[in-house]
Amino acid sequence: MAMNATPRVGLIGWRGMVGSVLMDRMTTEGDFDKIEPVFFSTSNAGGKAPMGDEPLADAYDLAALKSCEAILTCQGGDYTKDMHAKLRAEGWDGHWIDAASTLRMNEDALIVLDPVNRPQIDAAMAAGNRNWVGGNCTVSCMLMGVGALFKAGLVDWMSTQTYQAASGGGAKHMRELLTQFGTLNAEVKSLLDDPKSAILEIDRQVLGRQQAMTGGDEAAQFGAVLGGSLIPWIDADLGNGVSKEEWKAMAETNKILGRGPDALGGSEERAIPVDGICVRIGAMRCHSQALTFKLKGDVPVGEIEAMIEEDNPWSKVIPNEKEATMRDLTPVAVTGTMDIPVGRIRKLAMGPDHVGAFTVGDQLLWGAAEPLRRMLRILIEA
Numbered sequence: 001m002a003m004n005a006t007p008r009v010g011l012i013g014w015r016g017m018v019g020s021v022l023m024d025r026m027t028t029e030g031d032f033d034k035i036e037p038v039f040f041s042t043s044n045a046g047g048k049a050p051m052g053d054e055p056l057a058d059a060y061d062l063a064a065l066k067s068c069e070a071i072l073t074c075q076g077g078d079y080t081k082d083m084h085a086k087l088r089a090e091g092w093d094g095h096w097i098d099a100a101s102t103l104r105m106n107e108d109a110l111i112v113l114d115p116v117n118r119p120q121i122d123a124a125m126a127a128g129n130r131n132w133v134g135g136n137c138t139v140s141c142m143l144m145g146v147g148a149l150f151k152a153g154l155v156d157w158m159s160t161q162t163y164q165a166a167s168g169g170g171a172k173h174m175r176e177l178l179t180q181f182g183t184l185n186a187e188v189k190s191l192l193d194d195p196k197s198a199i200l201e202i203d204r205q206v207l208g209r210q211q212a213m214t215g216g217d218e219a220a221q222f223g224a225v226l227g228g229s230l231i232p233w234i235d236a237d238l239g240n241g242v243s244k245e246e247w248k249a250m251a252e253t254n255k256i257l258g259r260g261p262d263a264l265g266g267s268e269e270r271a272i273p274v275d276g277i278c279v280r281i282g283a284m285r286c287h288s289q290a291l292t293f294k295l296k297g298d299v300p301v302g303e304i305e306a307m308i309e310e311d312n313p314w315s316k317v318i319p320n321e322k323e324a325t326m327r328d329l330t331p332v333a334v335t336g337t338m339d340i341p342v343g344r345i346r347k348l349a350m351g352p353d354h355v356g357a358f359t360v361g362d363q364l365l366w367g368a369a370e371p372l373r374r375m376l377r378i379l380i381e382a
């Protein structure tokens with residue numbers, strides 16, 4: 001069912017980190033001209049909204065929420081757990097668009113990434129679906145880069161080793177990383193300023209400070225030191241040696257592609273194995289991934305590059321050369337842009353059907369905010 005010409009859309013979580021990126025993108029793309037926005041707050045109902053004359057509505061007020069044809073939330077999983085079922089139980093049949101992972105694998109929710117799964121979105125809309133959830137940031141950024149190979153049916157399996165930014169944990173995690181870097185620098189500043197000082201003495205003092213931080217307030221967000229180190233575990237421990245972030249890679253990739261039993265409505269098509277190790281590194285807001293593909297045949301690198309380049313306006317092939325890689329295939333180059341560069345594309349020593357690639361994406365843009373605002377736009381324009 002199509003929405004009204006200028007639908008009333010409730011925005012929850014708009015001042016958080018993901019929400020702020022979303023607001024920027026919605027402003028840039030003119031989305032606010034197409035809706036009647038209603039801004040909610042979980043902490044400051046009655047306060048000043050970021051636009052318009054109406055004060056902030058209470059995000060726990062069911063009547064206010066029910067007055068919206070669509071609700072777009074970046075407030076987080078606890079809010080979704082608390083409010084989504086209550087609203088549905090009251091008979092609200094509006095569109096719920098959500099950044100949190102809570103509903104993603106539900107039978108009645110579609111994971112949205114329209115440049116990759118627009119056919120699934122259209123089919124779900126026609127079937128009356130009402131729950132639209134953004135994918136895990138690593139999965140969405142990966143599929144925006146190399147989705148072409150999956151769409152073409154070329155992938156037998158894929159392994160991904162991730163290099164995930166601090167922002168994936170939230171704003172406090174980004175602050176903690178920078179604070180740790182500052183503390184470590186301060187610890188050895190006088191030695192660093194002296195070009196004749198011994199590097200191994202600097203290293204010893206840095207390690208001592210890192211060890212002193214471990215288990216304390218300075219590493220409270222991540223639970224381990226990230227500055228000058230890394231953490232090869234992200235999200236919950238599933239108890240079988242797999243982290244929840246790693247589990248999402250296969251589960252969500254296949255659901256987005258409409259494959260396997262978790263696809264909306266179920267699918268007979270084999271779920272493609274996707275697996276690897278997820279690692280937190282000291283980048284700010286870009287997730288990077290080293291990918292290994294086992295393809296179904298010996299596809300020339302030039303053909304792979306052409307498919308990636310042509311797949312969508314944001315996927316960009318970076319020539320597999322040192323200079324281009326260092327210039328264009330780093331978190332610093334990609335942060336704040338919509339581009340999803342894919343580089344280091346080459347045949348691996350394991351055989352001509354094994355291909356390596358490396359991709360980088362801003363996890364707050366394609367990894368979180370962008371698929372949601374695009375889904376809202378699709379609903380408005382339906």
Ligand SMILES: NC(=O)C1=CN([C@@H]2O[C@H](COP(=O)(O)OP(=O)(O)OC[C@H]3O[C@@H](n4cnc5c(N)ncnc54)[C@H](OP(=O)(O)O)[C@@H]3O)[C@@H](O)[C@H]2O)C=CC1
Nearest residue numbers: 013015016017018041042043074076077099100167168368
């Ligand atoms: N961070 C990420 O990488 C990703 C996050 N997500 C999802 O999005 C959810 C929100 O993430 P994120 O945006 O990082 O969370 P934030 O903590 O930045 O924001 C969440 C809410 O916290 C409240 N808040 C309290 N203090 C502040 C403050 N000082 N500044 C801003 N907001 C504040 C706001 O609610 P109020 O205005 O009502 O007080 C805000 O909407 C996550 O829980 C997750 O489900 C999804 C993909 C990626």
Ligand SMILES: N[C@@H](CC(=O)OP(=O)(O)O)C(=O)O
Nearest residue numbers: 100101136137164168169234
């Ligand atoms: N888990 C991701 C961030 C995130 O919010 O993921 P999800 O939306 O799947 O919970 C990270 O830490 O990098």
